[in-house]
Amino acid sequence: MKRRTFCTLATAGSASLALGARPARAATTVSLWHIFGYSTEPGLINITRFNQTRTDVQIDGKSVPFGQLSQQLVKAVATGDVPDLITIDNPTVASFAGQGVLEEVGAKVAASKGLARSRFFPGSWATTIFQGKQFAVPGEVNTLMFYVNQDMLRAGGVDPAKPPQTWAELTAVAAKVADSAKGKYGIGVSAIQTEEGTFQWLPFLQQSGAGLKTLTSPDAVAALQLWVDWVQKGYASHDILVKRQSEMTDAWLAGNSAMSLSGPWELPRILRDVKFNWTVIPMPVRADKNIHATALGGYVWAIPKGAKNVDAAFQVIEYMLAPEQAARSFAGGRLPAVQDVQPPADLPRAEVYAGFESQLQYARPRGPSPEWPRISEALQRAIQEAITGQQPAQQALATAAATIAPLLQRYPIEGM
Amino acid sequence: MSRDRFLDSPTIWVLLIGAAALFLLLLVGYPIAYNLVMSVQEVTLGNLPSFSRPWVGLQNYRQLLADPLFLLVAKNTLIFTVANVAVQFVLGLGLALYFQLSFPASSFLRGLVLVGWMLPPLVIGAVWKWLLGSDSGFVNYALQGLGLISGKIYWLADPLLSLVAVTIANIWFGVPFNMILLAAGLAGIPTDIYEAAALDGAGPVRRFIWITLPLLRPTIYALLSLTTVYTMRAFDLIYTMTHGGPLDSSNIFPVWSYRMSFELFDFGGGAAIATAMFALVLVVALAYVRSVNAERPM
Numbered sequence: 001m002k003r004r005t006f007c008t009l010a011t012a013g014s015a016s017l018a019l020g021a022r023p024a025r026a027a028t029t030v031s032l033w034h035i036f037g038y039s040t041e042p043g044l045i046n047i048t049r050f051n052q053t054r055t056d057v058q059i060d061g062k063s064v065p066f067g068q069l070s071q072q073l074v075k076a077v078a079t080g081d082v083p084d085l086i087t088i089d090n091p092t093v094a095s096f097a098g099q100g101v102l103e104e105v106g107a108k109v110a111a112s113k114g115l116a117r118s119r120f121f122p123g124s125w126a127t128t129i130f131q132g133k134q135f136a137v138p139g140e141v142n143t144l145m146f147y148v149n150q151d152m153l154r155a156g157g158v159d160p161a162k163p164p165q166t167w168a169e170l171t172a173v174a175a176k177v178a179d180s181a182k183g184k185y186g187i188g189v190s191a192i193q194t195e196e197g198t199f200q201w202l203p204f205l206q207q208s209g210a211g212l213k214t215l216t217s218p219d220a221v222a223a224l225q226l227w228v229d230w231v232q233k234g235y236a237s238h239d240i241l242v243k244r245q246s247e248m249t250d251a252w253l254a255g256n257s258a259m260s261l262s263g264p265w266e267l268p269r270i271l272r273d274v275k276f277n278w279t280v281i282p283m284p285v286r287a288d289k290n291i292h293a294t295a296l297g298g299y300v301w302a303i304p305k306g307a308k309n310v311d312a313a314f315q316v317i318e319y320m321l322a323p324e325q326a327a328r329s330f331a332g333g334r335l336p337a338v339q340d341v342q343p344p345a346d347l348p349r350a351e352v353y354a355g356f357e358s359q360l361q362y363a364r365p366r367g368p369s370p371e372w373p374r375i376s377e378a379l380q381r382a383i384q385e386a387i388t389g390q391q392p393a394q395q396a397l398a399t400a401a402a403t404i405a406p407l408l409q410r411y412p413i414e415g416m
Numbered sequence: 417m418s419r420d421r422f423l424d425s426p427t428i429w430v431l432l433i434g435a436a437a438l439f440l441l442l443l444v445g446y447p448i449a450y451n452l453v454m455s456v457q458e459v460t461l462g463n464l465p466s467f468s469r470p471w472v473g474l475q476n477y478r479q480l481l482a483d484p485l486f487l488l489v490a491k492n493t494l495i496f497t498v499a500n501v502a503v504q505f506v507l508g509l510g511l512a513l514y515f516q517l518s519f520p521a522s523s524f525l526r527g528l529v530l531v532g533w534m535l536p537p538l539v540i541g542a543v544w545k546w547l548l549g550s551d552s553g554f555v556n557y558a559l560q561g562l563g564l565i566s567g568k569i570y571w572l573a574d575p576l577l578s579l580v581a582v583t584i585a586n587i588w589f590g591v592p593f594n595m596i597l598l599a600a601g602l603a604g605i606p607t608d609i610y611e612a613a614a615l616d617g618a619g620p621v622r623r624f625i626w627i628t629l630p631l632l633r634p635t636i637y638a639l640l641s642l643t644t645v646y647t648m649r650a651f652d653l654i655y656t657m658t659h660g661g662p663l664d665s666s667n668i669f670p671v672w673s674y675r676m677s678f679e680l681f682d683f684g685g686g687a688a689i690a691t692a693m694f695a696l697v698l699v700v701a702l703a704y705v706r707s708v709n710a711e712r713p714m
Contacts, residue, residue, distance in 0.1 A: 071678040080465045095681055099461035183551035193661035195679075238573040239550050241662040256551060306465075373680045384663045388575055 027058045028312045031083040033073075035066045035299060042328035043320075050319055057312045066299075073304065077101055082304035085313040087139055090127035090300050091195070091366040091376075094411075097135035098370030103303040103310060106134035114318045119338040123296045126414075127365045137317050138337030140329050141298035142263040143356060143363040144203065146170075146284075147249070147270070150277040152177050152184070152258040160277070166287040167207075167226055170259070171235065177258045180234030187236045188248040188260035191227060191383050196245050198366065198376040199295050200261055201227065201383050206293035206364060207286050212375065212408060212416045215382075215401035216394070222286070224393040228386045241384060263297060264356045267333040271348055280355050282362075296363035298337065335360065364415070371407040378403040448694060454687035461681060476688040485664055485672065493648065493668040496583055500647040501640060503587050508594025508639075515595070516602055526599065533592035541656025544585035548572055548657075572658055575665035582654045582666045589653065590646065594639060601635030602628070634708070641704030645697050669693050 036043030047059050062083070064072050069088050073096065076082045088096065096102050109115050115137060117125060124138035150160035156177030164170040174186025191197050204227070205211070210220035230236040237257075240248065245262050252260035253273055261283070270278075283294050301317045303310055319325060326336035330343045330353050343353035366372060382400035385391040391399070408416075422428060455476055457469040480486055515526040532540070547554045548571035559565045571581040605628065613623050629636075651670040654660060660667035660675065667675075669689055677686030 074461065074464070074678060074681070077461055078464045096461060099681070101461045180551075185551075192659065193663065194659055237551050238568075238570045241573040242545075242578070242658050251551075254552070377680065381663065384661065388573075388662055390575070390663065 027054075027056055028309050029058050029060050030085055030309050030312045030316050032059050032061045032313075032316065033064050033069075033076075033083045033086045034061055035064060035069065035087050036061075036332075037063050037065065042330075042332040042334075045328060046320055046325045049325075050316065057315060059316060069299075073101070077304065077306075080306065082306045084303065084307040084309045085316055086302055086304060087299040088136070088302050089195075090124065090138075090141075090296065090298055091368070091372045093127055093136050093300055093302065094130045094368035094370045094372060096302070097130040097133075098411075101305055102135040103305050103307060104133050104135055105137060105303060105314065108314050109134055109137060112314075112318055114322055119321075119340055121337055121339055121360050121363070123360070123363050123365050124298065124300075124337040127296070127368055128300050130368055130370070136300035136302040137321065139299045139301050139320065140334035141296060141337045141360060141363070142265055142335055143297065143359045144200065144261050144263055144295045145280040145282055145356060145359060146259045146261055147252055147266070148279050148281055149252065149255065149258045150279060152255065152276070156258070160279070163279075163281040164259075164284050166284050168287060170284045171226070171230070174230065174235035174259065175233070178235045180237070183237075183256055185235060185237050185251075185257045186259060187230050188252055188257035188262075189227065189230075189236060189240055190243055190245045190248050190261075191240045191387055192242060192244055193380045193384055194244070195373075195376055197380045197383055199297060200245065201379065202366065203283055203293045203295050203364070207283070207289065207291050209286070209289045209291060212404055212413065215397045215404065219289075220397055221393050224383065224386050224397060227383065228389075228393055231387050232389075241387060263295075264335060264353065265333045267349075267352065268331075280352050282355070282359055292362040293364055294359050294362045296360075296365050298334070300337075367413055367416075369407070369411045369413050371411055375404050375407055451687050451690050451694070454683060455691045457684060459683035459687070461683075464683065472684070476684040477692075480685060480688050480692075485667070488664055489667050489669060489672050492579055492664075492666065495579060496586070496650070496668050497644060497647045499583050500586055500590060500650075501643045504590040504594045504643055505636075505640065507587070507591045509598050511591065511595040512598035512602055515599060526595075530592045530596060532588060533590075533596075535589075537589065537650075537652035538656050540585060540589050541653040544581075544588070544653075545572065545657045548581050548585075573662060575663050578658050578662060578666040582657050585657060586647065586650055586653055590643060593646075594643065597635060597639050597642075598632065601632045604635075605631045637707040638704060641700050641707075644700045648693065648697055648700075 032047070034043055034047075036047075038044075044061070047061050051058050066089070069086070070092055073082075073086060073088060093102070109117075120138050121141060124141045128134050128136040128138060148160070148163060153160045153163075153173065156173070158173050158176055164173045170187070176186070178184060178186035190200050201223070204223040205215075205220055208219040208223035210217045210223065214220060227236075231238060231240065237243075237251070243251075246266070248257065248260050249262050249266045249270070251257045252262075253270065253275075255276060259281075282292070285292060301320070303313050307313060321336075321338055323338070323341050326338050327341040327344060329336040329341075330347055335353075335357055343350050343357065347353055366376070369375065378400040382391075382393075382396040385396040385399070386393040390396075453467065456471060456473060458472045458475075459469055463469045511526075511529065515522050515529075548556075550556060550568045550570045550573060553571070555571065556565070556568055559569070570577065572578050609627055609631075610623055613627055618626065648668075649670050650668065651674065654666055654668065654671050655674070658666045660671040664672075670693065673686045673689035673693070676682045676689065
C-alpha cells in the first residue's frame with residue numbers, strides 16, 4: 001500500500017519527492033514492446049519522462065510496427081523470451097488470452113486507484129475481458145469517420161456545409177463528385193482481405209440493424225450491397241479490394257477520393273500534407289434504422305505470461321494512463337481510452353479531435369472472441385466475393401454465416 | 417613437418433567433415449526437424465514454448481488437403497513458379513547475350529540492370545503496386561497513351577489478373593539474377609571455339625545452338641534449380657502487393673503458411689504447409705545436385 005502511494009505521487013509529477021524518499025537500489029528494467037514508431041510520438045515522450053522520473057524502474061522500449069505485433073508476440077512466446085509489457089491490437093486479446101499467453105490483471109486493476117473502470121470507454125474496456133477475466137488494460141483507442149475533401153464536394157455541386165447524414169445521401173453525394181474515368185471517386189473505403197477490411201465494413205453491418213448472427217437477413221445484405229454498388233457504379237475504385245486504409249488516405253490526400261473512411265491516426269500527416277479544405281463527418285446512418293455504430297480500434301497494454309517484472313510492468317501501465325500522460329495521446333493522432341481527458345485546446349484543428357472523441361460513444365468492439373481471426377476472415381471473403389461479382393451479396397453472406405455460426409456457438413459474443 | 421603431416425592425416429578430414437556436419441545439423445537440421453514435429457502436433461500459443469504437445473498424426477495435412485483453398489493455392493503456386501522460371505530464364509539469357517556484345521557503356525549498363533536485384537522485395541512490391549494501380553498507375557496510363565486499351569485494367573483488384581500482376585513484378589525482380597549467372601557462364605566459354613566454328617561456316621544461330629547452349633548446360637541447370645527454389649519461397653513481394661488477395665487469387669504456399677500461423681494462429685497447419693513446401697524444394701535441390709555431379713566428369 002505504501003508503495004502505491006509513492007507511485008501515485010510519482011505519477012503526479014513529484015519526482016524529487018519520490019527520488020528522495022526511496023532507498024537506493026538497482027533499478028528494475030521493464031522491457032516494453034510498443035508501437036510508437038516516430039521520435040516525436042507522445043508514447044515515446046511518456047517513456048522518456050518515466051525514465052527521468054523513476055530510479056527504481058526503468059523502461060527499455062522497443063518499437064514494433066502495429067501490423068507485426070501479433071507475429072512478434074508469437075515469436076517471443078515460442079522462444080520463451082517475452083517482454084514484460086506489450087501493446088497489442090484490441091481484438092487479439094481474446095485469442096492470446098484464450099490460449100493462456102497473457103497474465104491476468106483483474107486483481108491488480110481492481111486494487112489500483114488510477115485505473116477505475118469508470119474512467120474508461122465501455123467498449124474499449126470490453127476488449128480486455130475474456131470469459132469474465134481481465135487480461136489487459138485499454139491504452140489508446142481510435143475510431144472511424146469520413147474525411148471529407150470540401151473542395152471536391154463544392155466542385156460537384158454539393159454544399160459542404162450540408163454533409164451526408166444517411167447512406168442514401170452519402171451515395172448521392174458520391175455520385176455527384178465521382179468521375180471514375182478520370183480516377184476521381186466519391187468514396188474511399190478499404191475492402192482488403194485483411195483485418196482492415198473487416199474493421200471498415202463491420203460498422204455498416206451494425207448500422208443496418210443486423211449482426212453476426214443475422215448475416216443472411218435483408219439488412220445485412222443491404223449493408224454489403226451498399227459497398228458493391230459503390231464499386232460497380234464507379235463511386236469507389238476497384239482498387240479498394242487491395243488497398244489498405246493508409247493507401248486510401250493517400251488517394252484522398254492526392255485529391256482522388258472525396259470522402260475517405262479512416263481514423264485519427266492519419267491526422268498528423270494530414271495536417272502536414274493536406275492542400276485543400278477538409279473536415280471530418282460522422283459515419284452516416286441508415287435512414288430507416290438510425291443506428292449509430294462505428295469501429296473501435298487501438299491497442300491495449302498486456303503483460304505476457306512469463307514476464308519477469310510483472311509488478312513493475314503494471315506500474316508502467318498506471319503511469320501511462322494517468323491524466324497527464326493520457327492527454328498527450330491526441331498529438332500523436334490517437335485517443336486515450338480514458339474519458340476524463342480532453343484534447344488540449346492548443347492542438348491545430350482541435351475540433352477534429354473532438355469530433356473523433358465524440359464518436360467513441362458509438363464505437364463497438366470486434367469480439368471479444370478467440371476465434372475472431374476466423375470470423376474476420378469469413379467476413380473479408382464475403383465482402384470480396386460480392387464486390388468482385390463472384391457471388392451475389394446474399395450468397396456471399398450465407399457462406400460466411402455458415403462458417404461463423406459454429407464459431408459463435410463455441411464462444412458467444414455479447415451484443416454481436 | 418609435423419604440421420604438414422597433421423594436415424594430411426585422416427584426423428583432419430574427420431574434423432573438417434564434423435564441423436560442416438555440426439553446422440548443418442544445428443542451423444539447417446534443427447529448424448527443419450522442429451517444423452516437421454510441429455506439423456504432426458496440435459500446436460497452440462499455450463503449448464508453443466514446449467515440445468510436449470498433443471500428437472495428431474497426419475491430421476494437419478488432411479485438413480490442408482480438405483481445405484477449399486488448397487487446390488487454388490496449389491494452382492497459383494504452380495503457375496507462379498513455372499511462369500517465373502521460364503520467363504526469367506529467357507529474358508535473362510537474352511540480356512546476357514545482348515550485353516556480351518561490345519558497345520559503348522555495355523558493362524556499365526549491365527551493372528545498372530543489377531540494381532533491380534539489389535532492392536529489397538518489399539520496396540519492389542510497393543513500387544509495382546503503384547505502377548499497376550488501376551486509377552493513377554503508370555502502366556495503365558502508358559497503355560492508354562499508346563492506345564492499346566480504352567478502359568482500365570484492374571491489375572491487382574481483378575481476381576483473374578492479380579496473379580499475373582505479382583508474376584510480372586517477380587519476373588522483373590529475378591531477371592537480373594538470371595542475367596548475371598548466364599553472363600558469367602558465357603564468359604567461361606573459350607572464344608577460340610567460336611572462331612573455329614565460324615571458320616567451318618557455322619552461322620550465329622548454329623553457333624548458339626551447338627556451342628553456347630551445350631557449354632552453358634551446367635550453368636543453366638544450376639540457374640533453373642536456384643530460380644525455382646527462390647520463386648517457390650517468394651513471400652514479401654506478394655504480401656506487399658496483394659496480401660494474397662483478392663479472394664486468394666494471388667495466394668501461394670508461403671503466403672498461406674504465414675497467414676495460417678500468424679493471422680489465424682493455426683501453427684500446425686502453417687507448419688504442415690511449410691513442410692510440404694520443403695519436400696518440394698528438396699526434390700528440386702536433389703535434381704540440382706545430381707545434375708552437378710553428372711557434369712563433373714566432363
